[in-house]
Amino acid sequence: MKTPELLILAVGNPNRGDDALGPLFLERLAARKEQGGNWDDIELLTDFQLQIEHAVDLEHRTLVLFVDASISCPPPYQFTRLQAARDTSYTSHALTPAAVLHVYEQITSVSAPPAFLLAMRGESFELGESPSLLAKANLMAASEFADQLFLKRDSKRWDEFVEHISTTHEV
Numbered sequence: 001m002k003t004p005e006l007l008i009l010a011v012g013n014p015n016r017g018d019d020a021l022g023p024l025f026l027e028r029l030a031a032r033k034e035q036g037g038n039w040d041d042i043e044l045l046t047d048f049q050l051q052i053e054h055a056v057d058l059e060h061r062t063l064v065l066f067v068d069a070s071i072s073c074p075p076p077y078q079f080t081r082l083q084a085a086r087d088t089s090y091t092s093h094a095l096t097p098a099a100v101l102h103v104y105e106q107i108t109s110v111s112a113p114p115a116f117l118l119a120m121r122g123e124s125f126e127l128g129e130s131p132s133l134l135a136k137a138n139l140m141a142a143s144e145f146a147d148q149l150f151l152k153r154d155s156k157r158w159d160e161f162v163e164h165i166s167t168t169h170e171v
Helices: 017-034 052-058 097-108 133-151 155-168
Strands: 006-011 042-047 063-070 077-082 115-121
Touching: 006 017, 006 052, 017 042, 017 063, 017 115, 017 133, 042 052, 052 097, 063 097, 063 133, 077 097, 077 133, 077 155, 097 115, 115 133, 133 155
Parallel strands: 006 042, 006 063, 063 115
Antiparallel strands: 077 115
């Protein structure tokens, strides 16, 4: 079986308020994938946090999208290009997306596939809480943006989205 070219890796804990945004985003995509359409070349993965083992999931991909909640990104979401980087998370229990890319390059001795981060603004990450109304609105906005991304699954086109967002300051 051929490895799907696009990996969407969502991170977050569904039981910690707005931290559920990543898994909720993936649930929406999974529902669409079940309905059919052009989803054969997409693999959806979710986890509570990124681990060193996720580097193996990047093998044979032409494009990777990490999806996560963020308290520091501007609302409603932020879309950025990632570069492999060894950071302080490299030796911790959980990794950043950039550190996962770095691990991939270390174990394969080749450049990581083009990777992007879709961060959705969250405010409340308390254990046992539901996502806030604002976080749900940010999820909707990010989902609508992602619909545009998935029309053209190409890193150059996605770079254009990053450039447009950074020059217009519109999200």
